[in-house]
Amino acid sequence: MGKIAAAIKEKLTIAFNPSQLEVRDESHKHAGHAGHAAHAAEHGSSGESHFHVIIRSEKFDGLSRLAKHRAVMEVLDEEMKLIHAFSLDADC
Numbered sequence: 681m682g683k684i685a686a687a688i689k690e691k692l693t694i695a696f697n698p699s700q701l702e703v704r705d706e707s708h709k710h711a712g713h714a715g716h717a718a719h720a721a722e723h724g725s726s727g728e729s730h731f732h733v734i735i736r737s738e739k740f741d742g743l744s745r746l747a748k749h750r751a752v753m754e755v756l757d758e759e760m761k762l763i764h765a766f767s768l769d770a771d772c
Contacts, residue, residue: 681705682727684728684759684762687759688731688756688759689703691755691756691759696735696739696751697737698735698736698737699737700735700736701733701734701736702732702734703733704731704734705730706731707727707730729764730765730766731763731767732768733766733767733768733769735752735768735769735771736771739772745770748768748770749768752768752770
């Protein structure tokens with residue numbers, strides 16, 4: 681697991697105490713795209729640029745889909761500045 685993926689996992693674990701958490705680095709699927717190389721050059725990253733997260737937490741109970749996404753994005757504010765794409769599957 682790369683540095684950014686590890687940070688995402690740690691922050692979401694602390695913030696939401698999830699019953700399920702998967703942080704998938706899907707950057708390899710985009711390695712041939714022009715934007716991938718430009719993103720890595722701009723951010724000096726190891727190529728971690730695309731993530732898909734599945735998270736289940738009781739803390740999402742009663743929240744709308746938008747509220748769940750906003751809560752996650754707030755926790756990952758710093759990481760979002762370093763990556764190119766992020767998809768989220770959040771539920772309780």
